Amino acid sequence: MQDNGYLDMFFDEAKEYVEILNNGILTLENNPEDKETIDAVFRAAHSLKGMAATMGFENLTELTHKMENMLDRVRGGKLKVTTDFIDLLLQGLDNIQFLVDKIKEHEGKEPDDINLEGFIEELANYTQSSEKSDDKADASNAGDNNLAGDFKLNLTDDEKDKLLKDKKDKERIYHLQVVMDDQDFQSVRAFMVLKKIEEVGKLFKSVPDKDEIENSESGVDTIDIYALSWLPTEEFKEELAEVSGAEINEFNELEEAELAKKKSEQKAKSLHAEHKINSFQNSSTVRVDISKLDTLVNMVGELLINKTRLQSLDIQRSKFNEIMPQLDRVTMELHHSIMQIRMVPVGVMFSRFPRMIRDLSNKMNKEIDFVMEGQETELDRSIIDELSDPLTHLLRNAIDHGVETPEVRKGKGKPEEGRIELRAYQKGSEIIIEVKDDGAGINPDKIGQKAIEKNIVSAEELEQMEKRDILDFIFHPGFSTAAKVTDVSGRGVGMDIVRNVVKKLDGQISIESEFGKGSTFTISLPLTLAITQALMIKVDGDTFAIPLNSVSETLTISPENIKKVRGKDVIVLRENTIPLVSAANIFGYEGLTSYKKSETDLSVVILKSGDRFIGLIVEELLNQQEIVIKSLGNYLQDTDYISGATIIGDGDVALIIDVRDIVA
Amino acid sequence: MDNNLEQQLSLEEAKNNKKTGQAQYVVFNIGEEEYGIEIEYTREIIKSAQITNVPNTEEHVVGVINLRGIIVPVVDLHSRFDITQESYDYEKDEKRIITVEVKDLLLGIRVDHIEGIVWLKEDSITPAPDVESGLRQDYLTGVCARDEDHLLILLDLEKTLFAQ
Numbered sequence: 001m002q003d004n005g006y007l008d009m010f011f012d013e014a015k016e017y018v019e020i021l022n023n024g025i026l027t028l029e030n031n032p033e034d035k036e037t038i039d040a041v042f043r044a045a046h047s048l049k050g051m052a053a054t055m056g057f058e059n060l061t062e063l064t065h066k067m068e069n070m071l072d073r074v075r076g077g078k079l080k081v082t083t084d085f086i087d088l089l090l091q092g093l094d095n096i097q098f099l100v101d102k103i104k105e106h107e108g109k110e111p112d113d114i115n116l117e118g119f120i121e122e123l124a125n126y127t128q129s130s131e132k133s134d135d136k137a138d139a140s141n142a143g144d145n146n147l148a149g150d151f152k153l154n155l156t157d158d159e160k161d162k163l164l165k166d167k168k169d170k171e172r173i174y175h176l177q178v179v180m181d182d183q184d185f186q187s188v189r190a191f192m193v194l195k196k197i198e199e200v201g202k203l204f205k206s207v208p209d210k211d212e213i214e215n216s217e218s219g220v221d222t223i224d225i226y227a228l229s230w231l232p233t234e235e236f237k238e239e240l241a242e243v244s245g246a247e248i249n250e251f252n253e254l255e256e257a258e259l260a261k262k263k264s265e266q267k268a269k270s271l272h273a274e275h276k277i278n279s280f281q282n283s284s285t286v287r288v289d290i291s292k293l294d295t296l297v298n299m300v301g302e303l304l305i306n307k308t309r310l311q312s313l314d315i316q317r318s319k320f321n322e323i324m325p326q327l328d329r330v331t332m333e334l335h336h337s338i339m340q341i342r343m344v345p346v347g348v349m350f351s352r353f354p355r356m357i358r359d360l361s362n363k364m365n366k367e368i369d370f371v372m373e374g375q376e377t378e379l380d381r382s383i384i385d386e387l388s389d390p391l392t393h394l395l396r397n398a399i400d401h402g403v404e405t406p407e408v409r410k411g412k413g414k415p416e417e418g419r420i421e422l423r424a425y426q427k428g429s430e431i432i433i434e435v436k437d438d439g440a441g442i443n444p445d446k447i448g449q450k451a452i453e454k455n456i457v458s459a460e461e462l463e464q465m466e467k468r469d470i471l472d473f474i475f476h477p478g479f480s481t482a483a484k485v486t487d488v489s490g491r492g493v494g495m496d497i498v499r500n501v502v503k504k505l506d507g508q509i510s511i512e513s514e515f516g517k518g519s520t521f522t523i524s525l526p527l528t529l530a531i532t533q534a535l536m537i538k539v540d541g542d543t544f545a546i547p548l549n550s551v552s553e554t555l556t557i558s559p560e561n562i563k564k565v566r567g568k569d570v571i572v573l574r575e576n577t578i579p580l581v582s583a584a585n586i587f588g589y590e591g592l593t594s595y596k597k598s599e600t601d602l603s604v605v606i607l608k609s610g611d612r613f614i615g616l617i618v619e620e621l622l623n624q625q626e627i628v629i630k631s632l633g634n635y636l637q638d639t640d641y642i643s644g645a646t647i648i649g650d651g652d653v654a655l656i657i658d659v660r661d662i663v664a
Numbered sequence: 665m666d667n668n669l670e671q672q673l674s675l676e677e678a679k680n681n682k683k684t685g686q687a688q689y690v691v692f693n694i695g696e697e698e699y700g701i702e703i704e705y706t707r708e709i710i711k712s713a714q715i716t717n718v719p720n721t722e723e724h725v726v727g728v729i730n731l732r733g734i735i736v737p738v739v740d741l742h743s744r745f746d747i748t749q750e751s752y753d754y755e756k757d758e759k760r761i762i763t764v765e766v767k768d769l770l771l772g773i774r775v776d777h778i779e780g781i782v783w784l785k786e787d788s789i790t791p792a793p794d795v796e797s798g799l800r801q802d803y804l805t806g807v808c809a810r811d812e813d814h815l816l817i818l819l820d821l822e823k824t825l826f827a828q
Contacts, residue, residue, distance in 0.1 A: 302733045542717060587719035632718070632728065635737045635769050635825075640720040645728055645735045653716040653730050 007108045010055055012287065013047075014100045018093065019351050020044040025089045026354045032081035035255060042071040048096070057110045060099045066123045067092045073127060088126055090355070095119060153254070154207070154224065160259045163204055163226065171201070171228045173259070174236060177250040178223050186219035189245045193223065200239045201229025222249070290381055293342055300335050301531065301628035305647045307331050308625065312650070335531060339380070346424045346433070347375030349388045353395060353422060360399045367406050367417040368399060374424035379431050383505050383525055387433070390498040390509075394435040394521050395420065397494070402439030402519055412516070414438065430549065431527060436520040442513040444470045454479060471511050475499040506629075506643065508660055510610050524610075532629060534646070536622035536654065537605065540589040543654040544618075545627050545646055550659035552606040552613060554621055559598050571604070571615055578606060581662065582617040586641050609663035616662060629656060678781050679703055685786050690762060691779035691816060693754065695747040698779060700808070700818045707763040707770065709778060726774060729761070736763060738772035739825060745803075766821050782816075784808050789818060802827060 024041035027034060049064035067089065073079040095116060102111050153175060155163065167173060178193050180186040190213045197203045204226040213220055229236050233253055240248060307327055350372050361368040379387075403409075403418030410416055421436040444467050451457045451473045462470070473479055477496040502509045507525035526532065526549070534545040535554070555573070562569050562580060569580040604615045627646035632639060643658035678688055689700035690709075715727040715738055724744040728735050738761055741747075754777045761772040792804040803824045808816045 298733070305733065589719070630735045632735060633737060633769055635771060636718060636721060636725065636728070639718060642718060642720065645716075647730050647733065647735075651730055652714050653728050653735060655716065655718060655728075 006055070009287075010051055011100070011104060013051060014096075017044045017048045017051075018097055018100070019348075021048075021089075021093050021096070022355055023351050025086060025093065026358065028081050028089075029083070029086045035075075035253065038071065038074055038081075039255070039257070042068065042075055045071055055108075057099070057103060059110055059114055059116055060096065060103070062120060063092065063095055063099065063116055066120050066127075067096075070123060070127050079127065084126070088123065091119065092123065153258075155205070155226065155259075159205065163228075164256060164259055166202070166204065167228055167256070171230055172232070172236075173204075173254040173256070174201075174225075174227045174229060174233075175250075175252045175254050176225050176227070176240075176248055178225060178240070178246050179249045180219075180221050180223075181245040181247070182221070183245055185245075186221060187213050187216045189243065190220040190223055192243045193240065193246050194225070196240055196243050197225060197227050197229075200231055200236060201227050203227050288341075290342075293338070293381070296338055297342070300331070300338050301630075303331055304335060304531070304626065304628055308648070309651065339531070342381045343378035344381045344384050345375060346377050346379055346384065346431075347372075349384050349391070350375050350422060350424075352388075353391070356392065357395065357399065357420065360396065361403075364399060365405060366399060366403050368403055369417050369419045371419065371421045372423070373421070377424040377426060377431060379424075379525065380527070383507075386501055386505055387523075387525075390501045390523070391422070391433070391435065393494055393498050395422065398435055398437040398439065398519070402437035402441075404440050426527070427524070430524045433523045433525070434520055435523075436518065438518040441515040441517050441519055442471060442474070442511070443515045447471060447473050450479065451476070468510075468512075471513060474511065475509070503660065508610055532627060533624060534627045534656070535605065535624050536648070537583070537603075537618040538620040538622060539583040539587060539618055541619075543622065543648060543652070544583070545648075545654050545656045546605060546607070546616075546659065547656065548624065550607050550609060552608040555604045555606065555615075556601045557604055558601050573606070573615075576613070578613050578615050580604070580615040580617060583657075584617075584619070586662065607659045607663055609660045612663050614663045616657075627654075627656070674781070675703065675706055675708060683783065686783045687786060689782055689784055689816075689818065691782050692760070692762065692775040693777040693779060694741050694745065694775055697745075697747065698810075698814070698816050699741075699775075700782070700784070700816050701762070701764065701773075701821055702818075703781060705764040705766060705821050707765055710761050710763065710772075711757075712759045712761055712774060715774075729772060731763065731770075731772075734770065736770050736772050738774055740774045741824065744824065764821060766825055771825060782810075784816075792817075 021041055021044045024037050024044065027037045028041065031037065045064050045068040049061055049068055052060035052064055070079065070085075070089070074081060074085075079085065099110065099114065099116075102114065103109065105111075163173065178190075180189050191210070194203055194206060194210060194213070206226070207224040208216070208220060213223075231239065233251070237248060237251065240246070310327070311324060353372070354370055357368055357370040398420050403420065404412070404414075406416040409418065419438045421434065423432075423434045423436070425432055448457075448462045448465075448470050451470070452459055452462060454476075456473060456476050456479070457465075474495050475498070479495065499509050502523055502525070505525055507523055509521060509523045511519060511521050513519035526547075533548040535548055535551050537544050537546060557571060561571055563572065564570070565577060570577045571580055572578075603618050603621045605618055605621070607614050607616055625648075627648075629644050630646060631637075631644055632642065636642075641658050641661045642655050643661075644656040645653050646656060648654045675690070681688070688703040690703055690706050691698060691700045693699070710731070713729045713731075715729055717727045718725060718737075724739045724741065726738050726740045728737050730736075758777045759774060760778050761774050762778075763770060763772050765771075789806040789808045791806050792801055803820055805818045805820045808818060810816050
């Protein structure tokens, strides 16, 4: 029996490490030399192995151990990162994921019937065979080394410390050996080399040093140099190449870890265990179950409601007036902090996509350049959890229906490699997530045709419609334009589900597409689900709340200003024609319906959703206040025009108007 | 409120009692009819609070209430059971809301009067007869004759609340 607390921790951490591995391996594919990534990937495999061993998962331990070995060889420069190597690592990663899933399924036990020996052998074979050939290369390199003299890190512990201290955040540490041509003025050229280094970075140490070079009579044929520079390796080398008559013989970028580790290695070893415990204690983060945060949010919501009630008591005493603003401030800050805690960068969710795109594009024989931006954009945890499926679907669609095959693209005069962009950013109080491709785009005529076929719309209606409304049909249940059903996407389910999920999160999805050029799906989401500013209104005596981010403005109009366009009531506001609806009407209240006959002026709230506007006629405009959004629960979830409820000052319930429903 | 608390306590206490071959039912009135629901579904009995009407819902949904910060939908079974006569003998302030948890949802049922909690022997419950005015058979689990002209109608809550 496994202790459940440990097991949960294992799954949480395993998930994290798998993500690190996944991202790292994909980064390596593009930057095989990226030492930092190699190290990160190695460390992840190593930690995963450690955890697996502690929990007694033998298969997982064995597998991660083998992968760790491979990666270690890469670190040591004995193995090269090739496509085969990446494929093997990814396979390994899949196996890790598989094992972890199995362990989860079997409630903390590794099932016996799993046989990974074949794969593990493959790993071992790969390591061996490629190492043999690399060994030879190593040997010949070693020969060269001997010719040019010893190229070893030759720093004392104190020097290493100082070097690490001198190093600024993004600077790199280079250790190189420069050989002078066997010509005259060797020392002058040596001096030029050092001067050049000072131009492009900082000279930390050289053997011989400047003074020695200047005073040298016999000439200098090699210099050992330790330097710090912002320049990446290649550029740094190029700069040095400008000095004529001097050639770089050896070049190393030094890792901080290397410098820190190498001093008194033995001591480090014996302290290893202790160090591990330390890093555990030093960790400044806490893992919290999301449900505990939910409880906390609810309690803060309660507090807020009661504060509002307290405020509405309107007690005229100086002490009260002194305390209230304080209470106000504290509750606001409390609310703010708790919401902050729930925020997670979208990168957490994005990180799985590069792998998916890679696999899918290979499968579909498409070439895709996948770009992600704004991974650091933060969203409420609960939104992130819900959003990953719809985004997966949109991305799959972009690969399947969007980006064309290289041949087709070439024929159209587009670059053979398609481009899919996934971007997140904040805009006002909303988070925008875009999925953009430069593929085939959507043909509105075809969509319209299909909509008629499926009896969604009549031909006459279609003629009256604008392009964006026609494109909106793809969100209609049972609508699919894919010529053939693939297992990647397209069975007609999908886009409507995507829209439902987004709607459930109180967000919106829209599409822009230019036929032949590509499509962009834009999802906009509220920053947080729980608390928002709202405009309170009255309809037939009941109080309703309208989220302020959907309110464009409020007006009072005289009934004579209402005009008719195509049989519908509109008002003209600053040259824009805005349709009008009456809240009493859509809520099915009787009376009030003949607002045009009203003798008094009408209160109108101009609602906006996306780029559409609509005027909502209400009975009375009340105040603006902060509301805690509560769900109506599953029982009333699909109520038209109502998205939730909130509790107002007197403890009564006010319903929240679903602006999207009205404007759409 | 104190009254609520008492009733709540007695509900909880009652739930802890077990007798073999018997089950407890909360008995209430809608119109002149007497209905029973299994005590396991019930959470508490509260005085009818301020109910906020929710537009565009089915007829039997009367609205939502604020139950200590939780929004709870409230249904009224008059329309569900096509009972038109007005609350019969009962005073208006005898109306109560029984909160029940069905399919993981917390819902309130507004009733005209609470009769109490009764023990019913399982073998005293018979399948619903075919003739039950206005009541769809699906809504019932059975009936129980409490005395000669007194029929207790036992409700299948899931069907009553969720049938379309």
